[in-house]
Amino acid sequence: MEAENNHARGTSLAAKISTDLRRELTDGVFKPGDRLPSESALTREYSVSRTVVREAIAILRADGLVEARKGAGIFALETSEGKKQPFKDLTTERISSVIELLELRTVFEVESAGLAASRRSAAQIEAILEAHHHVGECLATGSPTRDADFELHLAIAEATQNRRFPEFLQLIRSGIIPRGELQGSAPGARPKDYNLHLQEEHGLIVDAIIEGNAETARERMRAHLRGSLDRYKILLRSRTLSPEDINLS
Amino acid sequence: MEAENNHARGTSLAAKISTDLRRELTDGVFKPGDRLPSESALTREYSVSRTVVREAIAILRADGLVEARKGAGIFALETSEGKKQPFKDLTTERISSVIELLELRTVFEVESAGLAASRRSAAQIEAILEAHHHVGECLATGSPTRDADFELHLAIAEATQNRRFPEFLQLIRSGIIPRGELQGSAPGARPKDYNLHLQEEHGLIVDAIIEGNAETARERMRAHLRGSLDRYKILLRSRTLSPEDINLS
DNA sequence: TGCATTGAACCTGTCTGGCATGTTATCGGT
DNA sequence: ACCGATAACATGCCAGACAGGTTCAATGCA
Incomplete structure (x- = not known):
């Protein structure tokens, strides 16, 4: 009966029990160092075989939440509580989240542009130009620009020759592009582009990178992103849009 | 025999088999959609009971690397390959990893110091001073400074009033402090501090933050971290130390 | 009375065999 | 050649057993 229900849900x-126990560990029901119920007790508590309990515990062990000591029991580890993963709560739906991230992103991308200007290869110039062109195409056809925009910034980060730069941009992607858009957006669902100078500003940055002028690239990227923040704030004050409808670029 | 060896290592x-299979999934031995060996085949391949195999598969399932279809087999999922999690491969053991991370870290921490100088509260000044003092104590007692050093940088990031800055530091922590030290270091296991001016440099940064001088704070943090990178390179060239033995500050 | 030792109870790690249910391939019949 | 039935194979779960480790209580000795 119940096993069948679970099966119907795949x-x-x-998995169900490990999720249950994980929640108890996260909620502080078991504090670090606490001993969890024995396998035998868990079989009774959940009315399952020991095999199932062991599999559930194996999952938690692999995730570092508990350790099992033969003969002694299963114990909650230090990492089980309050250890939020960095950058896992990014959202475009909360104003404070967007502004905080934009500030962080500005710091990062200003330097990214400067390093790209100093270090880019010919192939990376080509990739940047291609991405830049793609944004222009989206603008021309009225398609959403956010993905193309992000790819341009990513191409710039690649040109820093430091893989942590594009890696960081991937990490914060979900704070830039709303979740629904990660799968590609429906036709006609394009958020409005409020930067009438988007392509022009991008172009100035790209030019500086091509010319290898790091300081100019930084200045232009800073101006671009500061413009984004200013526009974001103005549009929020107008109260006609929800935070995530605003395209930050 | 072999079970005993594994037991000796805890x-x-x-866990061993799930790690093995995980590597095979990551290395592309099994591509998305591929069917893994059956449980029965794996018991033969690894000379273990089916219980052990099931526990290993349960781990991989929980991590979303495979799905099991009753009657059909176990199949590699899309996420199993090439989807490296950002910043999950941080290490202090590889030179390129350390240098890349230090460069990225410099970008953020320079700006972090500037923002902290602009925005810090009285309570945060107190926290920064406390952390600074703690580093001094470690130096005086000959204890390891890395944790205390990190806590100072973290206190500065907290003073930016943008939670993404401390969050970033937490993200890259394992790339700054070697893994063995995350649990607290053994007495006498202190890596050598090669920055004879550590406390002095920290003090200059802290002073600028207290005085609210953002530009000076930035300059001093940049000098501090650049000094770290220079020292790192010099020590590497001397070839007397492995990369992770060098305290970057 | 206090401490050390021993044994029993309890615990995890692994193995084995079995049944229920689902999938796939093969064989036979039309 | 196609369809249906059956057998072989597969996972999900159950139950029992043994090996080796831990903990606690009881007993014996000083």
């Missing part, structure tokens, strides 16, 4: 008993 | 057979 969720194994072990 | 690693279960299930």
Whole structure:
């Protein structure tokens, strides 16, 4: 009966129990160092076989939430509580989240542009130009620009020759592009572009990178992103849009 | 025999096998959609019971690397390959990793110092001073400074009033402090401090923050971290130390 | 009375066999 | 050649067993 329900949902008993226990660990029901119920007790508590319990515990062990000591029991580890993963709560739906991230992003992308100007290869110039051109195409056809825009910034980060730069941009992607758009947006669902000078500003940055002028690239990227923040704030004050409808670029 | 060896290392057979299979999934031995060996085949391949195999598979399932279809088999999922998690491969053991991260870190921490100088509260000044003092104590007692050093940088990032700055530091922590030290270091295991001016440099930064002088704070933090990079390179050239033995500050 | 030792109870790690349910391939019949 | 039935194969879960480790209580000795 219940096993069948789980099967219909594609969720194994072990997965269900490990989720249950994970929640208890996260909620502080078990504090670091606490001993969890024995396998035998868990079989009774959940009315399952020991196999299922062991599989559930194996999952939690692999995630570092508990350790099992033979003969002693299963113990909650230090990492089980309050250890939020960095940058996992990014959202475009909350104003403070967007502004905070934009500030962080500005710091990062200003320097990214400067390094790209200093270090770019010919192939990376080509990739940047291609991405820049693609943004222009989106503007011309009335398609959403956010993905193309992001790809341009990513191409610039690649040109820093430091893989942590594009990696960081990927990390914060979900704070830039709303979640629904990560799968590609529906036709006609394009958020309005409020930067009438988007392509021009991008072009200035790209030019500086091509010419290898790091300081100019930084200045132009700073101006571009500061413009984004200013526009964001103005549009929020007008109260006609929700935070995530605003295209930050 | 072999089970005993694993036990001596505290690693279960299930963990070992899940790691093995995870590597095979990551290395592209199994591509998305590929069917993995059956449980029965894996018991033969690894000479273990089916229980152990099931526990290993449960781990991989929980991590979204595979799905099991009853009657059909176990299949590699889309996320199993090439989808490296950003910043999950941080290490202090590889030179390129350390240098790349230090460069990225410099970008953020320079600006962090500037913002902290502009925005810090009285309570945050107190926290910064406390952390600064703690580094001094470690130096005086000959204890390891890395944790205390990190906490000072973290206190500065907190004073930016933008939670993404401390969050970034937490993100890259494992790339700054070697893994073995995350649990607290053994007495006498202190890596050598090669910055004889550590406390002095920190003090200059802290002073600028207290005085609210953002530009000076930036300059001093930049000099501090650049000094770290220069020292790192010099020590590497001397070839007397492995990369992770060098305290970057 | 206090401490050390021993044994029993409890615990995890692994193995084995079994049944329920689902999938796939093969074989036979039309 | 196509369809249906059956057998072989596969996962999900159950139950029992043994090996080796831990903990606690009881007993014996000083």
